[in-house]
Amino acid sequence: MFKKRDNIKEIEEGKFLSPKFDENGLIPVITCDFKTGDILMHAYMNYEALKKTIETKEAHYWSRSRKNIWRKGQVSGFLQKIKEIRIDDDQDSIWLSVDIGNGSSCHVGYRSCFYRSIPLGKIKNEKELEMEFKEKEKIFDPEKIYKDEPNPTKL
């Protein structure tokens, strides 16, 4: 395991990696496109996924729906090559900058998972708060790529 978390000053201002995994053994991860800076996805890693990501320079996550290590792009072919990994002040979240070429990172088929924008200002009807699609075209057809894979989206 990484350095033990025994000193708050060292966690914040020190140079050694001491990640905090939550009660489920996970740390949240923000993944962005190193070229555009766009956020591509938000996911989780466990200890093993973080270690594999650092060592292989390919993004690995923990799939909460499948409950296994998930080498991103294993099925779709859209691997994420790591350009940089950062960690935050209290070392409980990770920021990955990745190269996905002209690929996609969203299982629905868009380039980014964040393809919808929430309108700002006074909410009139919460139950019908209409968002705007910021990506209009899918990069791939998920029904062709994922075929019989279960959908990770849960109610």
Added chain:
Amino acid sequence: MFKKRDNIKEIEEGKFLSPKFDENGLIPVITCDFKTGDILMHAYMNYEALKKTIETKEAHYWSRSRKNIWRKGQVSGFLQKIKEIRIDDDQDSIWLSVDIGNGSSCHVGYRSCFYRSIPLGKIKNEKELEMEFKEKEKIFDPEKIYKDEPNPTKL
């Protein structure tokens, strides 16, 4: 509350906001600088914080350490003005683009919370994995600004 999550296709491809709050009533939030695209912080919102953020156009979070709604910048003065809010495919994470002017978003004093970079490649000694500081100068002195406020970083 927002639209009920009763249909996966609608959650993924529909236009209505149906956020998923976890078992603690929280949704993770990625906050980036709208000008540079840099990730500033990773935090959480509950239902009320999300609603306040949409309506006031100022970032509000749920403080897990203080257990209250946290209007970002209330103490430091570094408010986050919302430029855009997006939600991801399965609507269980939020991306905020914010304007913080020349301010800071990190309680340690740096502009971004993500000021340290993790080295890539084969790990020799996990307990001393040495990171690189990517921000060298603090924007403010946290001891002056926060005075007697408790440190949110936990072991």
